[in-house]
Amino acid sequence: xxxxxxxxxxxxxxxxxxxxxxxxxxxxxxxxxxxxxxxxxxxxxxxxxxxxxxxxxxxxxxxxxxxxxxxxxxxxxxxxxxxxxxxxxxxxxxxxxxxxxxxxxxxxxxxxxxxxxxxxxxxxxxxxxxxxxxxxxxxxxxxxxxxxxxxxxxxxxxxxxxxxxxxxxxxxxxxxxxxxxxxxxxxxxxxxxxxxxxxxxxxxxxxxxxxxxxxxxxxxxxxxxxxxxxxxxxxxxxxxxxxxxxxxxxxxxxxxxxxxxxxxxxxxxxxxxxxxxxxxxxxxx
Numbered sequence: 001x002x003x004x005x006x007x008x009x010x011x012x013x014x015x016x017x018x019x020x021x022x023x024x025x026x027x028x029x030x031x032x033x034x035x036x037x038x039x040x041x042x043x044x045x046x047x048x049x050x051x052x053x054x055x056x057x058x059x060x061x062x063x064x065x066x067x068x069x070x071x072x073x074x075x076x077x078x079x080x081x082x083x084x085x086x087x088x089x090x091x092x093x094x095x096x097x098x099x100x101x102x103x104x105x106x107x108x109x110x111x112x113x114x115x116x117x118x119x120x121x122x123x124x125x126x127x128x129x130x131x132x133x134x135x136x137x138x139x140x141x142x143x144x145x146x147x148x149x150x151x152x153x154x155x156x157x158x159x160x161x162x163x164x165x166x167x168x169x170x171x172x173x174x175x176x177x178x179x180x181x182x183x184x185x186x187x188x189x190x191x192x193x194x195x196x197x198x199x200x201x202x203x204x205x206x207x208x209x210x211x212x213x214x215x216x217x218x219x220x221x222x223x224x225x226x227x228x229x230x231x232x233x234x235x236x237x238x239x240x241x242x243x244x245x246x247x248x249x250x251x252x253x254x255x256x257x258x259x260x261x262x263x264x265x266x267x268x269x270x271x272x273x274x275x276x277x278x279x280x281x282x283x284x285x
Contacts, residue, residue, distance in 0.1 A: 010042060011041045011042070012041065012043075012044075013042065013188065013191075013192045013212065014044055015046055015050060015054075015209075015211055015212065016195035016198075016199070016208070016209060016210040017209050018053075018057035018205050018209065019199060020205070021192075021195070023044065024047060024213075026045065026046075026047040028044075028047070029042040029043060030043055030213075030214075031043075032188065032189070040097055041189060043212050044212050044213065045212070045213045045217075046212060046218065047213075048217070051211060051218055051222070052221075054211060055227050057206035058151045058179060058180050058206055058207070058209055059227055060206055061178050061204055062148075062150055062151060062177070062178045064204060065173075065176060065204060066148045070124035070127070071124055073123045074121065074174075075202075076173075076203055077116055077117075078120040080116050081116035081120065082201075083197045083200060083201050084109075084116065084194075084197055085113050087193070087197065088109045088113070091105075091109045091112075091162055091194075092106055093105075094161070094189040094190050095108060095187075095189075097189065098187045098189060099187075108160070108161075108163045111163050111262075112162050112163045112167075115163070115167055115170060115265055118170075119171055119173075119174040119265070119270070120174070122174055122267050122270060125267075126271070127146060129267060130145075130271055130274070130276075131143070131144060131145040131146065132144050132145075134278070139282060139283045140282055141280070141281045141283060142279075144277070144279075145276070146274035146276055146277075147176070147276075148175050148177040148273070148275075149175075149177055149230050149254070149273045149274060150177060150230075151178055151180065151227060151228050152172045152177045152180075152231070152273050153180045153182075153222045153228045153230070153231050154168045154169075154182070154231070154234075155219070155222065155232065155233040155234055155235065156168050156182060156183050156234060157184065157260050157262060158184050158186060159186075159187070159260055159261065161184050161187030161188070161189065161191070162190040162194065164184065164234065164261065164262045164263075165183060165184070165191055165194060166194070166262075168234065169208055171263070171266075173203075173208070174270050175270040175273050177229075177273050178208070178209075180211065180222075181208065181209065182211050182215065182218055182222070183211065185213070185215065191212060192210065194210070195208070215240065219233075219240060219243055219244055220243065220244075220247055222244065223244040223246075223253065224251070225251075229253065230256065231244060231248060231254070231255050231256070232255075232256045232257075232258065232272070232273075233255065233256070233258070234257075234263075235257070235258075235260050236259055241257045256272050256273075
């Protein structure tokens, strides 16, 4: 019998673009190591071309997702929560492998599930909260109501591998927009595992696109791309925030900045990525 020590087959994490799991077009990967220095996985290092492909997929998917009923979007978000619940042990294991304590990992997974259920419930309610009938001194009705902004790019929190990612994705989807997300560089394992959940839970291809890689390579592209309508950045680095704000000026892109941590449950995070449409209608005689 051979006494050779078996080498573990480490997983290579790909990207999630347009409902598929392609390799990065650049062929680059980076090694993710655990607390004791052991190799956990090889993680795709997305390029600018990968980002452009993700935007194309998100733009193509937007009309269908925006046109879906609020009830259907809520059902799909709830389905994501259901599947995440069923795979909770896997997510806890991945969080622990990346340095999270067992108790904190368990709490992060359950909180992420609850957050998805929270936003599933808001999909058919936020319109009533943020719509209004405006007083005007003329013989017209004046209505204002929110509608989705389009393609939203987001830089997910660095220190929260699962909850931070879900807290970014959920309000964007609840409001009818599509997304391109850059996952945490140091805690990326849950990102592509979450993509597997999204892929099997009726989320149409292209509605969520997930990249892994380095912020400094992609921040400018996120801010400058002309077909991205809004940008969310979760960061405590003032230089990063200033960079995206300056680069977004030329295309008048809306930039929402948030601290490097999960977004709290709130319908106002849905409103961040809504446009307000106002309609005038004559009063009948």
